[in-house]
Amino acid sequence: MSLYRDEAVVLRTQKLGEADRIITLLTRRTGRVRAVAKGVRRTRSKFGGRLEPFSHVDLQLYAGRSLDIVTQAETLRPYGERIVTDYGRYTAGTAVLETAERLTVEEREPALRLFLLVIGALRTLCTGEHAAPLVLDAFLLRALSVSGYEPALSGCARCAAPGPHRAFSVPAGGVVCADCRPAGTASPSPPAVALLDALLTGDWLAADASDPGDQREGSGLVAAYLQWHLERGLRSLRLVERV
Template sequence: MSLYRDEGVVLRTQKLGEADRIITILTKRTGKVRGVAKGVRRTTSKFGARLEPFTHVDLQLHTGRTLDVITQAETLRPYGEALAADYPKYTAGSAMLETADRLTLGEKEPALRQFLLLVGGLRTLVEGEHEARLVLDAYFLRSLAVAGWAPALESCARCSATSVRAFAIVAGGVVCAACRPAGAAVPAPETIALMIALLRGDWPAADASESRHRAECSGLVAAYLQWHLEHGIRSLRHVERV
């Protein structure tokens, strides 16, 4: 078996046998990896707490036939400790982890930009300078952009006209009156401006937005994300109750 080292964020875990766990990690260089942490559920385990969701870890692994084996784990940043004490931040972070998992379908396919976005999003959540749902929506929009699904926000997604009237998920973003399909949403201009600010990282503009425009933005972004993933994000049900 070959030995390799990487850093990553733990996305999820699942029990294996009586004492082991399968750890799914989005790594910096290798991409998404599923590794077995042997004996990690025993109280005597040396690195059990280091392989919990949200933890940014430095890892050493052996390549296995189906699953790699985690032989060492050192905590770089324990984001979970700070997020667990704040419900809005925790649920937003959970939605980030689930989205990162969904957007990186193939194992061991390098996804450096998705990794950097996830680490940046978790760090911003922990710092607490911006509302948790704004941070989550910014993460969603940027992750979609990296995946090649950025919504059109400044000109019609179908004809490139600059006079836009609605937001149509199936069309890929904002649309003009002539291209507007049936059932398209008609958000406030301020809501579209907020989406643009979040995608660009214009935090002064995003932080100055009104709550009604934030709520409308969140609904559109969540619907757009889940339509492209062809699967619901379960964690969002808890975020929306906040």
């Protein structure tokens, strides 16, 4: 398979040489792939604005040894066009892309569920039907879940005793009961934990109606949980605009 075709979301672009770019893609079938787009920075490039971050594209690629080469590109949905018109959505969207890149540790390892989550998050950011920070937190929780790091939000993360529990321990993997609670564990407000549960299960009615204070607290928990599992913080998370 020297030439192959796949659908992808552009996660990141880096300059290469005089007029090329390395495009990091999350593809539907092949997982994360890095490919060279030759001459893409020239104004008369055949790719034009198709290979910008957030773009959902249909690509033909030539499989190389370390980097593939983009030979053809067609836009399916230019999500970036709409997202970039609102700075809050842009910063949240960038954190979505960076998380997707970080959660796909190995290149070319299929990650269909993550791909679908990214597309879903970008589409929702585009429509603006929910607040951008909430869309981001919902994506982060679900992306962590499909990667095998689903937080326990009702039963105790250690002994599975049915909840609700007051303490939330990032290293333990979610809420913990009074008996399992490690020393120095935070006790977030119950509505903040309920919000995380709503975001994870897709109960948008409850999430949209939540209190801004609880949203901030929930975002803090998600960020801490994400950082723990990624081992290194997300660079873009610091710049996300919160309510």
